[in-house]
Amino acid sequence: MPAPERPSAAPKFFVPGDAVPENAYSELAAGMRTATGIPVITAGRILDADTAEHALRDQGVDFVAMTRALIADPDLPRKLLTGGRPRPCISINEGCIGRLYSGMPMECSINPAIRNAELGDGAAAGTTADGAAAGTTADGGVREHVVVVGGGVAGAEAARRAARRGHRVTLLEEQPRLGGRARTADLRRGRQRWDLYLDWLGAELRDLGVDLRLGAPATPDIVAGLAPDSVVLATGSRPRRSSWHGSDVAVADADDVIVAPPVPHGTGTVTIIDPEGGFTAAEALVGAGWTVRTITDLPYVAAKVDPTQVWFVRRRLKKAGVDLQGQVELIRDSEGWGLLDLESDERQAIAAPDLIVLAGARTARDDLFRTLVEALPHTPVRRVGDTRAPRGLRDAVSEGAAAGNTGRFREGRPESQSGVTLTGGS
Ligand code: SF4
Known part of the structure; x- marks a missing residue:
């Protein structure tokens, strides 16, 4: 294992992120155990059960602390016991420790329930007496056909949450893989855990029976042909043109x-x-x-x-x-x-x-929104993530979760139809 990088001029805060190898300190902790005979607890990018077991069984530490793994998924112990699938921490710190050390409340970039309990997974349909089989959602609502356009993190989270609640969900993604722009993140050295999260979303969608259509572009006709009860638009963003475009450079x-x-x-x-x-x-x-x-x-x-x-x-x-x-x-x-x-x-x-x-420098890729609102005047259409306004991972995940969890799929109507502006949120 490569030695953990030691700052020559220590940064103000040191919580190893993705620039430091996983399980960064167990060897050092085990050495202290050997030298002192005192039980040791180790922490530092121990992000999954296999790594924890390796530290305990093979490396000789007495306890492991899995802080961020438990922030990303507080149900991790229960899921490990019951064969569940924990949500994998991607280890970039920006939502949790990074915010904490910036004087802001701790959140999690991929688990919006840490910020807002209403955005937790909640009970899945089928786990309650009035589940999807009875034609209702987990919270007793009417089961709808939700069409999600776009399989980046916002769209995938919306689809996952809606399917968990018991809705029938169809997801259209024009690329052959889920993940959208987040797939480029793992091309950076040390960021391979992003793929774990994206693959986790895909596995969840498949288990929940989402009709996953990859390599499937969406047009207003295609979406209308699916006869949706509601639509979530998560088509992401595109680069914004600048004054440098069209120059000789x-x-x-x-x-x-x-x-x-x-x-x-x-x-x-x-x-x-x-x-x-x-x-x-x-x-x-x-x-x-x-x-x-x-x-x-x-x-x-x-x-x-x-x-x-x-x-x-x-x-x-x-x-x-x-x-x-x-x-x-x-x-x-x-x-x-x-x-x-x-x-x-x-x-x-x-x-x-x-x-x-x-x-x-990006702009929302929301061309489909206005045409869908016109083409499906009685169908709620809601933009989430970058389709609403280009921002970061945390916003994309939480907006997708909010759309899928709450079922408030209606974003707005043209003023002439409903008195609600197109840009108004629900
Ligand atoms: S914010 Fe990032 S590093 Fe922190 S717990 Fe969540 S996924 Fe892990």
């Missing part, structure tokens, strides 16, 4: 360069513009041979990353040779290319980039 979207990094051309210099960091794209481009500069208008690159992760993120980028510049804006004027310091207005001349990569 190549412009690419961060997701595209992560999946298929281009071959360097010209001098091989790329500028990544990202309010939040563009970490994975930067590493992918360095790996492809580019000289990478990442800029942001925030005070520093990765300023929005939580205190437990930011040191690791910036360190990895710096060690990869990425030039990190905060509080600057890329400009091109009569003097040529430059970086404008947003505090001092000073201009730093730079060589022309051969490629500009845009990360974090």
Whole structure:
């Protein structure tokens, strides 16, 4: 096992995230046990039962602490005893420990019940006397046919929750796999646990009998042909056009360069513009041979990353040779290319980039919403996740869960039909 990375200049908070190997400290703890004879308890990315058993049986620790595993799924012990399927922690800290150390209440990015008990899984239909077999949902409501368009995390959570409640659910996903943009996350070194969560969602949907149609694009006619009682739209987002598009410099979207990094051309210099960091794209481009500069208008690159992760993120980028510049804006004027310091207005001349990569600038992919609202005037249609407004994993999961749990599928009608605006929430 590779030795855990030890910060040379310790970050303010140290809770090992995905930059540190799983089961990071059991060997060290076992060594202390041997040296002192005192029972030891170890913690640090022990995220599943097999790892815990390995630490206890093979590595010689006396107890294990599974903090984040139990935040992601407080029912983990019961599920392990009964052969259930625990929700796997993805170990990026942003929803739980990261928020805690930022002075905010602890949540969980993939388990919205930690923030709001109403967003818990609740009893599944069929576990109550009035279950789906009687034509009602777990809470006694009318069983509906719910069509979910989009199989990213928001759509998959909505489908899962609706199916658990006893609704008949059809999910249309245009790609051959569930997961949407979250599938690109696991391409970053250390983030392979994202796939565990996405695969967990898929397994849950299959067990719940969701009619899962992969590689199935959705048009208004196709959705209408399914005769839905309600529709959840989770079609995600797309890159937003910028003023750099259409210029004589190549412009690419961060997701595209992560999946298929281009071959360097010209001098091989790329500028990544990202309010939040563009970490994975930067590493992918360095790996492809580019000289990478990442800029942001925030005070520093990765300023929005939580205190437990930011040191690791910036360190990895710096060690990869990425030039990190905060509080600057890329400009091109009569003097040529430059970086404008947003505090001092000073201009730093730079060589022309051969490629500009845009990360974090996205817009909702909600074209289907208006046409569906018109085509199905009596059918509730609700947007969730990035389809409502591009944001992060936590919002996508909790909005999907809320739609599927509450059954409040109606988002809005055109004002002319109902007096409710299209953008109003339920
Ligand atoms: S927020 Fe992330 S790291 Fe924390 S418990 Fe949830 S999945 Fe795990």
